[in-house]
Amino acid sequence: xxxxxxxxxxxxxxxxxxxxxxxxxxxxxxxxxxxxxxxxxxxxxxxxxxxxxxxxxxxxxxxxxxxxxxxxxxxxxxxxxxxxxxxxxxxxxxxxxxxxxxxxxxxxxxxxxxxxxxxxxxxxxxxxxxxxxxxxxxxxxxxxxxxxxxxxxxxxxxxxxxxxxxxxxxxxxxxxxxxxxxxxxxxxxxxxxxxxxxxxxxxxxxxxxxxxxxxxxxxxxxxxxxxxxxxxxxxxxxxxxxxxxxxxxxxxxxxxxxxxxxxxxxxxxxxxxxxxxxxxxxxxxxxxxxxxxxxxxxxxxxxxxxxxxxxxxxxxxxxxxxxxxxxxxxxxxxxxxxxxxxxxxxxxxxxxxxxxxxxxxxxxxxxxxxxxxxxxxxxxx
Amino acid sequence: xxxxxxxxxxxxxxxxxxxxxxxxxxxxxxxxxxxxxxxxxxxxxxxxxxxxxxxxxxxxxxxxxxxxxxxxxxxxxxxxxxxxxxxxxxxxxxxxxxxxxxxxxxxxxxxxxxxxxxxxxxxxxxxxxxxxxxxxxxxxxxxxxxxxxxxxxxxxxxxxxxxxxxxxxxxxxxxxxxxxxxxxxxxxxxxxxxxxxxxxxxxxxxxxxxxxxxxxxxxxxxxxxxxxxxxxxxxxxxxxxxxxxxxxxxxxxxxxxxxxxxxxxxxxxxxxxxxxxxxxxxxxxxxxxxxxxxxxxxxxxxxxxxxxxxxxxxxxxxxxxxxxxxxxxxxxxxxxxxxxxxxxxxxxxxxxxxxxxxxxxxxxxxxxxxxxxxxxxxxxx
Numbered sequence: 042x043x044x045x046x047x048x049x050x051x052x053x054x055x056x057x058x059x060x061x062x063x064x065x066x067x068x069x070x071x072x073x074x075x076x077x078x079x080x081x082x083x084x085x086x087x088x089x090x091x092x093x094x095x096x097x098x099x100x101x102x103x104x105x106x107x108x109x110x111x112x113x114x115x116x117x118x119x120x121x122x123x124x125x126x127x128x129x130x131x132x133x134x135x136x137x138x139x140x141x142x143x144x145x146x147x148x149x150x151x152x153x154x155x156x157x158x159x160x161x162x163x164x165x166x167x168x169x170x171x172x173x174x175x176x177x178x179x180x181x182x183x184x185x186x187x188x189x190x191x192x193x194x195x196x197x198x199x200x201x202x203x204x205x206x207x208x209x210x211x212x213x214x215x216x217x218x219x220x221x222x223x224x225x226x227x228x229x230x231x232x233x234x235x236x237x238x239x240x241x242x243x244x245x246x247x248x249x250x251x252x253x254x255x256x257x258x259x260x261x262x263x264x265x266x267x268x269x270x271x272x273x274x275x276x277x278x279x280x281x282x283x284x285x286x287x288x289x290x291x292x293x294x295x296x297x298x299x300x301x302x303x304x305x306x307x308x309x310x311x312x313x314x315x316x317x318x319x320x321x322x323x324x325x326x327x328x329x330x331x332x333x334x335x336x337x338x339x340x341x342x343x344x345x346x347x348x349x350x351x352x353x354x355x356x357x358x359x360x361x362x363x364x365x366x367x368x369x370x371x372x373x374x375x376x377x378x379x380x381x382x383x384x385x386x387x388x389x390x391x392x393x394x395x396x397x398x399x400x401x402x403x404x405x406x407x408x409x410x411x412x413x414x415x416x417x418x419x420x421x422x
Numbered sequence: 423x424x425x426x427x428x429x430x431x432x433x434x435x436x437x438x439x440x441x442x443x444x445x446x447x448x449x450x451x452x453x454x455x456x457x458x459x460x461x462x463x464x465x466x467x468x469x470x471x472x473x474x475x476x477x478x479x480x481x482x483x484x485x486x487x488x489x490x491x492x493x494x495x496x497x498x499x500x501x502x503x504x505x506x507x508x509x510x511x512x513x514x515x516x517x518x519x520x521x522x523x524x525x526x527x528x529x530x531x532x533x534x535x536x537x538x539x540x541x542x543x544x545x546x547x548x549x550x551x552x553x554x555x556x557x558x559x560x561x562x563x564x565x566x567x568x569x570x571x572x573x574x575x576x577x578x579x580x581x582x583x584x585x586x587x588x589x590x591x592x593x594x595x596x597x598x599x600x601x602x603x604x605x606x607x608x609x610x611x612x613x614x615x616x617x618x619x620x621x622x623x624x625x626x627x628x629x630x631x632x633x634x635x636x637x638x639x640x641x642x643x644x645x646x647x648x649x650x651x652x653x654x655x656x657x658x659x660x661x662x663x664x665x666x667x668x669x670x671x672x673x674x675x676x677x678x679x680x681x682x683x684x685x686x687x688x689x690x691x692x693x694x695x696x697x698x699x700x701x702x703x704x705x706x707x708x709x710x711x712x713x714x715x716x717x718x719x720x721x722x723x724x725x726x727x728x729x730x731x732x733x734x735x736x737x738x739x740x741x742x743x744x745x746x747x748x749x750x751x752x753x754x755x756x757x758x759x760x761x762x763x764x765x766x767x768x769x770x771x772x773x774x775x776x777x778x779x780x781x782x783x784x785x786x787x788x789x790x791x792x793x794x795x796x797x798x799x800x801x802x803x
């Protein structure tokens with residue numbers, strides 16, 4: 042029941058995440074994938090790549106966008122799980138390799154939501170307790186009960202925004218390169234209480250790609266392959282209608298984290314994991330994830346935020362590249378972008394945002410209402 | 423590079439395929455999945471099912487439709503590859519089992535296109551040589567060159583429609599239960615030359631489900647498990663813009679068939695395969711598939727149609743349940759419905775449409791423009 046150490050990441054690439062008005066999806070796919078090819082030393086993809094798994098929510102034409110832009114006609118499937126799509130595509134690729142079906146597989150996540158003709162996080166997927174809702178609305182549902190139960194407040198959310206804005210300034214491919222202050226965050230216009238403007242991830246266009254292969258073949262590509270220690274998916278009842286939901290957590294993350302730690306052999310994530318990319322679609326989502334991922338006890342996030350545990354120089358840096366906050370959230374791309382960042386951190390190639398010691402790295406994607414979660418844990422040999 | 427004989431199908435279920443105005447997607451999912459549970463002897467899915475892969479093109483809410491309708495909260499991902507989605511979901515499920523990541527996995531394909539507010543095969547995905555097009559339009563593109571090259575004509579297409587309408591009358595869950603004559607087919611109103619009404623698959627709502635497990639565990643569920651001999655995916659350049667396309671074949675099928683036969687160890691498909699479900703979105707698609715799947719040489723389909731090779735009592739019965747022609751094409755469901763039919767045929771449970779001898783069965787899904795193809799080959803131990 043494990044694929045630990047069976048699959049390795051041998052190449053990673055990422056387009057600039059931005060309002061890419063002058064690029065189409067195919068342009069961004071090419072940017073990300075050719076960077077990943079070069080990173081893996083792949084010069085003949087038609088011979089060296091055996092299959093492709095892609096993920097995209099807003100694709101106009103479907104997976105043919107990937108095959109046609111790359112002129113690479115291999116087994117090609119699209120994987121979807123709401124905002125967890127990127128990590129899900131990575132998961133399926135890892136299973137294909139671990140099953141012995143394909144040796145070397147390309148994973149491409151991409152999306153171009155800015156061309157949809159709407160602005161901001163304005164999608165309304167379904168009602169919340171029968172009211173129409175936006176993501177800002179339904180992700181805010183935990184705020185009131187959580188603040189009441191644990192004495193946290195908007196200033197804790199603001200500190201997360203400040204941290205991620207600062208980290209994003211150090212990532213060449215991030216969208217927002219703007220430091221903000223706690224006052225900026227607290228005084229920004231309100232989007233959906235308690236989320237002001239700076240509590241919300243931007244929407245951007247982007248693509249990210251990684252190449253995985255059998256662990257036993259990885260060193261034919263590079264000397265410092267990154268091993269997949271775990272990659273899992275979990276789902277939970279729709280929290281909007283789940284009578285057992287306490288709105289202090291997102292259950293799917295708890296379930297996914299437990300499964301991932303079991304697969305990777307981790308029993309003390311805060312001590313053992315060196316860097317983490319977590320799904321900060323909103324600052325509160327990051328705060329809850331600290332706890333739901335077991336980085337600290339339920340209710341203890343605020344002390345860690347105050348002490349800086351999750352800052353770039355803290356014990357467990359979270360969102361070292363600035364997260365969704367700084368990169369925006371081109372949905373299918375996000376989970377793959379997180380894996381790219383973790384690969385760079387593990388290989389010591391993260392430049393100005395390099396964390397002190399990185400031998401085990403986690404990434405976390407949450408999706409739906411939220412109903413699904415995918416977690417990937419990577420490590421060096 | 424194979425998953426041959428590593429995975430077994432232990433349960434199969436299927437909703438009625440029809441214009442299911444009084445059922446929603448969740449109703450049909452429940453119909454199909456609970457039939458599959460019963461078929462596999464699964465009475466505690468929460469304990470016995472480890473993960474779910476679903477496929478749907480027209481899903482209103484995404485995969486949460488599956489978890490909420492079944493109240494089954496397991497790792498759940500959606501897989502997409504246009505009209506090949508059903509077989510693709512099955513493929514990913516088989517890889518998850520073969521990788522040792524999950525023991526027993528539920529596959530659910532479903533769609534409810536009748537609620538989209540359009541009628542018939544009227545989706546226009548993209549232009550064909552820069553003209554807007556419907557599936558009937560782009561799948562007809564091979565007709566003129568093929569008829570000219572090989573002397574086939576509308577009467578050969580009509581015979582395929584007559585065969586599939588007849589077979590569909592023997593399938594309890596089919597939509598159309600109406601025998602037609604060659605004259606009916608030839609005289610029906612024209613949809614997109616050479617396709618008259620009876621050359622086109624209907625659009626219906628439906629769901630189908632299968633349960634797969636590790637081959638070594640299969641006999642704990644039932645005495646007659648069906649083994650997965652091969653399941654593959656292939657893609658090809660968009661035929662509308664591929665300068666090397668001769669419009670006498672759909673290349674993705676040829677590539678997928680070669681890979682599937684290699685995996686299953688088949689070198690003479692016409693003799694070795696006992697029953698096949700092929701993607702008859704239009705009669706010509708079935709005709710081309712006879713050749714693209716290697717059941718006969720390129721150009722030889724018309725003699726086989728005339729001699730009845732692919733009739734229910736022929737050497738290689740094709741679309742024993744009436745195919746898309748009789749079941750309609752609720753897109754995500756179709757590939758899984760084909761696998762359900764092959765399971766029933768292999769286990770001798772196909773009732774009035776049971777073929778004489780069935781120990782090896784193929785199913786074939788084509789999707790996109792068409793750009794993708796997925797093939798599954800099942801067999802008894």
